[in-house]
Amino acid sequence: MSKNAPACTPLRLHVPEPTGRPGQHTDFSYLHVTPAGATRRPPVDTQPAAIGDLAFALVRVLDADGNAVGPWAPQITPERLRFGLRAMLKTRIFDARMLIAQRQKKISFYMQCLGEEAISVAHALALDEGDMCFPTYRQQGLLMAREVPLVELICQLLSNQRDPLKGRQLPVLYSVRKAGFFSISGNLATQVVQAVGWGMAAAIKGDTKIASAWIGDGSTAEADFHTALVFAHVYRAPVIINVVNNQWAISTFQAIAGGEGTTFAARGIGSGIASLRVDGNDFLAVYAASRWAAERARCNLGPTLIEWVTYRAGGHSTSDDPTKYRPADDWKNFPLGDPLERLKQHLINIGAWSEEEHQSVQKELEAEVAAALKEAESYGSLADGHVHSAAEMFEDVYEEMPEHLRRQRQELGV
Amino acid sequence: MSKNAPACTPLRLHVPEPTGRPGQHTDFSYLHVTPAGATRRPPVDTQPAAIGDLAFALVRVLDADGNAVGPWAPQITPERLRFGLRAMLKTRIFDARMLIAQRQKKISFYMQCLGEEAISVAHALALDEGDMCFPTYRQQGLLMAREVPLVELICQLLSNQRDPLKGRQLPVLYSVRKAGFFSISGNLATQVVQAVGWGMAAAIKGDTKIASAWIGDGSTAEADFHTALVFAHVYRAPVIINVVNNQWAISTFQAIAGGEGTTFAARGIGSGIASLRVDGNDFLAVYAASRWAAERARCNLGPTLIEWVTYRAGGHSTSDDPTKYRPADDWKNFPLGDPLERLKQHLINIGAWSEEEHQSVQKELEAEVAAALKEAESYGSLADGHVHSAAEMFEDVYEEMPEHLRRQRQELGV
Amino acid sequence: MSEKYCPPQEPSVPPSRGEKLLGRPGESLQKTTSMTMIQALRSAMDVMLERDDNVVVFGEDVGYFGGVFRCTEGLQKKFGSSRVFDTPISESGIVGVAVGMGAYGLRPVAEIQFADYVYPATDQIVSEAARLRYRSAGEFIAPITLRMPCGGGIYGGQTHSQSPEAYFTHVCGLRTVMPSNPYDAKGLLIASIENNDPVIFLEPKRLYNGPFDGHHDKPVVPWSQHPQGEVPEGYYTVPLEAAAVYRPGNELTVLTYGTMVFVAEAAAMESGIDAEIIDLRSLWPLDLDTIVNSVKKTGRCAVVHEATRSSGFGAELTALVQEHCFYHLEAPIERVAGWDTPYPHAQEWAYFPGPARVAEGFKRAMEK
Amino acid sequence: MSEKYCPPQEPSVPPSRGEKLLGRPGESLQKTTSMTMIQALRSAMDVMLERDDNVVVFGEDVGYFGGVFRCTEGLQKKFGSSRVFDTPISESGIVGVAVGMGAYGLRPVAEIQFADYVYPATDQIVSEAARLRYRSAGEFIAPITLRMPCGGGIYGGQTHSQSPEAYFTHVCGLRTVMPSNPYDAKGLLIASIENNDPVIFLEPKRLYNGPFDGHHDKPVVPWSQHPQGEVPEGYYTVPLEAAAVYRPGNELTVLTYGTMVFVAEAAAMESGIDAEIIDLRSLWPLDLDTIVNSVKKTGRCAVVHEATRSSGFGAELTALVQEHCFYHLEAPIERVAGWDTPYPHAQEWAYFPGPARVAEGFKRAMEK
Ligand SMILES: Cc1ncc(C[n+]2csc(CCOP(=O)(O)OP(=O)(O)O)c2C)c(N)n1
Numbered sequence A, B: 001m002s003k004n005a006p007a008c009t010p011l012r013l014h015v016p017e018p019t020g021r022p023g024q025h026t027d028f029s030y031l032h033v034t035p036a037g038a039t040r041r042p043p044v045d046t047q048p049a050a051i052g053d054l055a056f057a058l059v060r061v062l063d064a065d066g067n068a069v070g071p072w073a074p075q076i077t078p079e080r081l082r083f084g085l086r087a088m089l090k091t092r093i094f095d096a097r098m099l100i101a102q103r104q105k106k107i108s109f110y111m112q113c114l115g116e117e118a119i120s121v122a123h124a125l126a127l128d129e130g131d132m133c134f135p136t137y138r139q140q141g142l143l144m145a146r147e148v149p150l151v152e153l154i155c156q157l158l159s160n161q162r163d164p165l166k167g168r169q170l171p172v173l174y175s176v177r178k179a180g181f182f183s184i185s186g187n188l189a190t191q192v193v194q195a196v197g198w199g200m201a202a203a204i205k206g207d208t209k210i211a212s213a214w215i216g217d218g219s220t221a222e223a224d225f226h227t228a229l230v231f232a233h234v235y236r237a238p239v240i241i242n243v244v245n246n247q248w249a250i251s252t253f254q255a256i257a258g259g260e261g262t263t264f265a266a267r268g269i270g271s272g273i274a275s276l277r278v279d280g281n282d283f284l285a286v287y288a289a290s291r292w293a294a295e296r297a298r299c300n301l302g303p304t305l306i307e308w309v310t311y312r313a314g315g316h317s318t319s320d321d322p323t324k325y326r327p328a329d330d331w332k333n334f335p336l337g338d339p340l341e342r343l344k345q346h347l348i349n350i351g352a353w354s355e356e357e358h359q360s361v362q363k364e365l366e367a368e369v370a371a372a373l374k375e376a377e378s379y380g381s382l383a384d385g386h387v388h389s390a391a392e393m394f395e396d397v398y399e400e401m402p403e404h405l406r407r408q409r410q411e412l413g414v
Numbered sequence C, D: 001m002s003e004k005y006c007p008p009q010e011p012s013v014p015p016s017r018g019e020k021l022l023g024r025p026g027e028s029l030q031k032t033t034s035m036t037m038i039q040a041l042r043s044a045m046d047v048m049l050e051r052d053d054n055v056v057v058f059g060e061d062v063g064y065f066g067g068v069f070r071c072t073e074g075l076q077k078k079f080g081s082s083r084v085f086d087t088p089i090s091e092s093g094i095v096g097v098a099v100g101m102g103a104y105g106l107r108p109v110a111e112i113q114f115a116d117y118v119y120p121a122t123d124q125i126v127s128e129a130a131r132l133r134y135r136s137a138g139e140f141i142a143p144i145t146l147r148m149p150c151g152g153g154i155y156g157g158q159t160h161s162q163s164p165e166a167y168f169t170h171v172c173g174l175r176t177v178m179p180s181n182p183y184d185a186k187g188l189l190i191a192s193i194e195n196n197d198p199v200i201f202l203e204p205k206r207l208y209n210g211p212f213d214g215h216h217d218k219p220v221v222p223w224s225q226h227p228q229g230e231v232p233e234g235y236y237t238v239p240l241e242a243a244a245v246y247r248p249g250n251e252l253t254v255l256t257y258g259t260m261v262f263v264a265e266a267a268a269m270e271s272g273i274d275a276e277i278i279d280l281r282s283l284w285p286l287d288l289d290t291i292v293n294s295v296k297k298t299g300r301c302a303v304v305h306e307a308t309r310s311s312g313f314g315a316e317l318t319a320l321v322q323e324h325c326f327y328h329l330e331a332p333i334e335r336v337a338g339w340d341t342p343y344p345h346a347q348e349w350a351y352f353p354g355p356a357r358v359a360e361g362f363k364r365a366m367e368k
């Protein structure tokens, strides 16, 4: 072997760092935010190879004044938008109340989606009944938009005797089949490839229902994300793959998941998947992009990957203190703002909402959440020991309980 | 939930098919072959984001007449090219002879690299001593270029008493540390992320050595391929990721691995990795692209992914009969030709080779291989039972043999 | 175990060779045919693809080509490529999409090309398929069957020879099954496909073409010369969770499965020990009663498997037997298994627990 | 086991509380400090990062933040981000790059955030790390240490509570270690980092802050009140493959490890049984002599672990004891373990094998 090496300095390991740490000010220019209305909207049947640029652009509809501009401005009635705002508000109020309940030790653990409400709520509006969502723990907005009774959800959070999941799952790891909401796994990323399988099954059966999968920026590093892209592409599965890029994965910045110098939407390009990068705090953009993707899926045009650019405004979970690893006022400086405020402004602009209505809806929803919590608490909680019986622990391991589990249940004496 | 669905036909599953099956004629236009010299050569320090087009192009140097044209035509002496041709020839002769030995039941199993010789040989010439290759079972060209004694290799193939791997590995799963050739795993794709780890280690230690990893088109579907891209990108690991797209993975066409409507080189784009698609049957293009990637790695410019477009001219292994699933004359119609013929023509064009020399070198190498086989056979084979002792089976499980393995060895009475 | 798949009087050993009409619950009398294990498995998939629109078959090379062991040959042609298809080389993907399809309502039958390659799918199997019913309190299930050739004896080296059953038997929510002959292979595969729990279906590849007894230097006996090679052509099931007494005996209970059934038989014959050989067939959940009854009768027990010994499934069998039959045991339970090393290529037969080694174990179990 | 890491007279129980000077082979007398298990683990990594340039530490959230359990807090600041760094969320990637680094010559110490999340890395562990030395006949090795918190007791639900040791003890080529106290945690972690085999290092998270005895309704006892919370500040090792007799006794041998050491102690005290509690520390390879000697003395044996019972590591322990001590056993070996279900969130204490259930098991082992 000969000497080919150019005269280079010694190798060194590059370890990405965020532009802001506690006490500093984050430089958000890395987001490459473009003006609302600037990004083109190709027809749904465009070949993925022809729209690679969209994975590096940013689909935005609402401008700084709250007006809907550009080719992505969707056809949607004020009525639906009002429903959306209400669902976002409900999500936020619910989260805030449950956070308190956790601090009060009524609930053992909680995860909020503060700042990300538009993504799941607007997406839910863009889907059809019977479409199946494969969510992570930060899509409670889907449940609010699909009007799942709050008492049911809170019983799961309290792990009480009416917890539909029988106390088996950590709070927030819901499963709500009737609302098209797949059982949330504690293991990251596993559900994305399952969603592809669900979509393939729908295609095999000649159904018209599609699947929608959710994954965080950090979790895209998991192998199952790749697997999902490969299978979705190969079989043109009717599925939407939603990457919620909220900039953080617990304490690690999105660059540690591979966001530096590229985008998460771009992950779809190599797999020949139509890919969009969208302002996730822009309710109208979320709705429009979701409709575009759902239509593609439903018309046998294949999968779409959407990166939703947003910010995790709260802690990762109730076990987390984000001020340890990022500036405390980061969200305030986040250039895409607050999704709730932005939709509210738009509705006010088009004369479909007002400050007064906002106040009264807020009060109404607060009361609704409080009442639901109260009712759910009346069915007990983990804290007070009113949980599903220990005997139920042995059920649902198999369809029918095998002998060895019967013996174990007897040994426990339940 | 409202009804959003457009009026679409029922969903259906798309299952890709090759353009040719047995008895048919493959339409190779799906390869999008461009003329030699047509693809640009950016400086090594170009940002990956600026060269996404190269992942869909095709780097070629040798034109139909065997002349080196265009910006990728490398600086390389005729001496080195002659060495390269010789190593390719040796690889092909070795493969052919070992295939016969397998048919003669001297060797239990064999895998040839017929038609793909340029990729590993030219790549080896572009690397430095101390650089570490993490190969698959189809890079024997690296061993030929690095002049590993043939007897040593054949002893591994014969699983005999001088097999350096003590009879533990299937034939062809070599490990040759001194030649910078990492132990081949029987499990696909696992070594790519290990190569990234090796490169990260070199960077951590301020070394100047780089890693080069190999994977087949089919195996890119494995999760470890994605993992390798993510880690290589995040830490800017000094590593070259070689995807050998030989169009087939046993009986499945490259579209089943996700090659339809896109390229394997394009898999790097989303991860912000510089990515090239290269004519793998063009020795000069392979050398030039490998040098470009090696220089990037060595100068802390990060990883490069290269898709080598080639064709698996033989069966997958000696257990495989490709006429069952593809046209028998496919290779003849493959538009990128035979790498050996192409380099030979070029060398003849520049006056550095001749038909006569070719014949005599061929004879010489055939004799060398035959002699090596003969010598290796004199040390026994699996067929005649002259293998490493059963006692050695218990060694190297741990650094020092634990008690329970001592007991088992005693039980076996060896 | 559902009644439906477990007719109480199911014969564990089929009638002897020759065309025969068998009565099966809910089925008319059936014609039988001599089949290899490969043909029997293919027939099971064929029958189920025909009976149930929700059954789909896929895996690496299983579509056009019909699988590297040809188990799915002809099925794509017959049922079309949206029922039987090739997949990318991604075991985690194969299992992951199977889980999603199962949640939708299909019954996926997926092939892992070799059991040695199942590890990338571990998370989808352990964390997902096995737990989906439990964590969703029954809202979603994963009625999937994962077929995979296992075991050595074909000079496959360390990555084409493994017997990974112990990784699966530790996972609650999974069923693990391993047939030892064509009749059981077909009946168990149909039962597995119909079962609503995820099933790991291990196929001892050394048995694909004949009842290999470990004498690798002797000519191969084909299934056509063995009574269990006689297989009904249509639908029938062999119940899960039911062991078979493969060879009755009085001196020693042998617990085994897969290839080792025949090796144990050879060892019994060669050592002259009157061994009762129990072919477990379903490893987990297990038919403990059959085991306990036998050990109480013989007072001695040997456990034989090809997988590495330590923390192998034989450990659980040993623990259960000593727990349930302690006062009946006259000697320690013997384990004969693969050594605790990877499966070497050249020393295959020093690794494989052949008849001589198994017979030694039987003798030790008898001596003390 | 290398001599270097195995001083023959290594005391298995450190001297009692208070600042003390300990003599260690090859080390000068050392100051000790009261440490939690987290501090002890951190100290082990700190010492090794300092002593050996080839040691690197990484995993999800372990860099800037210092890990979700804070085990690596301050290490990035001290040693820089090319020695201690965050990784993408990819357990297979974490182990995969560790294998490559090990082949290069580094000694990676990687954290898997919870043992429940190790499954995506199965293939890299089982097929690669564990087999690299063997398949390359020693040309390449994987001297890696994979730290991972395991076990329940913190209301973590099914994916923050698992004890997956049995998947690893079945893999030849792997070492599996589980400390039960700060002193052992530090000494075993240093020994693991120095060892040239891949080590699965399981950390019972319920013990991070104190010797939890299973009485979840009683106040938590901190390590500062326990003799094994007294830890030398510098370098020392606790040998691999060496069990510790945690509590001597004559009536019953208890084989256990991790959290269950203290639960077993509570059960022994509460049941009044004179149990000899053996803390295995290294699960595999195993210190069988200590076990056999004890069982031969007591004639009775109970195995206690938190992992699900069936095909758990307790099965192997049971099998080994009956193989080696059959004629000394007066009663069946009892297994007390987690139930064969996922670890439920709300029924945590009905699942966890607490002192009452363990004491019941002890009584059964004594009765017959
Ligand atoms: C396989 C696996 N590895 C690690 C974890 C621990 N974990 C839980 S959430 C999380 C961060 C996920 O970040 P991201 O995907 O960005 O989602 P986000 O929390 O921001 O919504 C981690 C590492 C896990 N649950 N599963």
Ligand SMILES: Cc1ncc(C[n+]2csc(CCOP(=O)(O)OP(=O)(O)O)c2C)c(N)n1
Pocket (backbone or CB within 6 Å): B136, B138, B186, B187, B188, B215, B216, B217, B218, B219, B220, B244, B246, B248, B249, B250, B312, B316, C060, C089, C113, C117, C120
């Ligand atoms: C994890 C794993 N799955 C499956 C296999 C079986 N297998 C061996 S080679 C091969 C095809 C690989 O095709 P490709 O990556 O294109 O490489 P090529 O053989 O064409 O060089 C398969 C499926 C394996 N060895 N490992």
Ligand SMILES: [Mg+2]
Pocket (backbone or CB within 6 Å): A216, A217, A218, A244, A245, A246, A247, A248, A249, A250, A312
């Ligand atoms: Mg995130």
Ligand SMILES: [Mg+2]
Pocket (backbone or CB within 6 Å): B216, B217, B218, B244, B245, B246, B247, B248, B249, B250, B312
């Ligand atoms: Mg290929």
